[in-house]
Amino acid sequence: MSYPNLIVLTGFMGTGKSSVGRALARTIGYSFIDSDREIESREGRTIHMIFESEGEKYFRNLERETIARLSQNSKCVLSIGGGAILDPETFERIHQAGTVILLKAEVSEIVGRLGHENERPLLAGKDRKKTIQKLVKEREPVYSKVGIQIDTTGLAVDEVVQKILKKI
Ligand code: S3P
Numbered sequence: 001m002s003y004p005n006l007i008v009l010t011g012f013m014g015t016g017k018s019s020v021g022r023a024l025a026r027t028i029g030y031s032f033i034d035s036d037r038e039i040e041s042r043e044g045r046t047i048h049m050i051f052e053s054e055g056e057k058y059f060r061n062l063e064r065e066t067i068a069r070l071s072q073n074s075k076c077v078l079s080i081g082g083g084a085i086l087d088p089e090t091f092e093r094i095h096q097a098g099t100v101i102l103l104k105a106e107v108s109e110i111v112g113r114l115g116h117e118n119e120r121p122l123l124a125g126k127d128r129k130k131t132i133q134k135l136v137k138e139r140e141p142v143y144s145k146v147g148i149q150i151d152t153t154g155l156a157v158d159e160v161v162q163k164i165l166k167k168i
Pocket of ligand 1: 036
C-alpha cells in the first residue's frame with residue numbers, strides 16, 4: 001500500500017488528533033509529530049505557560065513557523081493544534097504539503113473527552129460547553145473547507161484509523 005507522504009490531522013480540540021495520529025502512524029509505519037508538543041519542547045514550557053506569559057499572538061506565530069518546518073517531513077503523520085488551520089498561510093501550506101484530514105465530534109463528546117483538564121487556555125473559564133459551542137461555530141467556515149472530514153463521535157481510536165485508511 002502506498003500512502004501520502006505527509007498526512008496532516010486537524011480539527012477542534014478533543015476530536016482525537018493526537019491519539020488517532022499516533023495510532024495511524026504506527027499502523028502505516030510513519031513517524032508521528034504533534035505540533036503542540038514540538039512547540040513545548042522547543043520553548044521549554046507548556047502551551048498554557050506560553051499563552052499566559054506571551055499571549056496568543058506570540059503562540060500563533062510560533063505555531064505558524066513550527067508547522068511550516070514540520071510540513072517538510074516525509075512519511076509522517078502530523079497533528080496540528082485546533083486553531084492552527086485558521087491561519088490562511090498555514091491552511092495553504094498544509095494543503096500543498098500533504099493530505100489534510102479534519103476530525104470532528106459532537107460538542108457533548110468533546111466536552112466529555114476533555115473532562116476537567118485545564119491545559120487548554122482557550123477553554124479556561126466557567127461554562128466550558130458554551131465556550132466550545134461558540135468556538136466550533138466561529139471556526140466552522142474554515143473547518144468546512146477541508147475536503148476529508150471524519151466524524152469520530154462514538155468511535156474508538158482504531159475505528160477512526162480504519163475510516164481514515166479507507167479515504168487516503
Ligand atoms: C488550540 C488548540 C490546542 C493548542 C492551543 C490552542 C486551539 O491544541 O494548540 O491550546 O486554538 O484550538 P489541540 O487542538 O491539540 O488541543
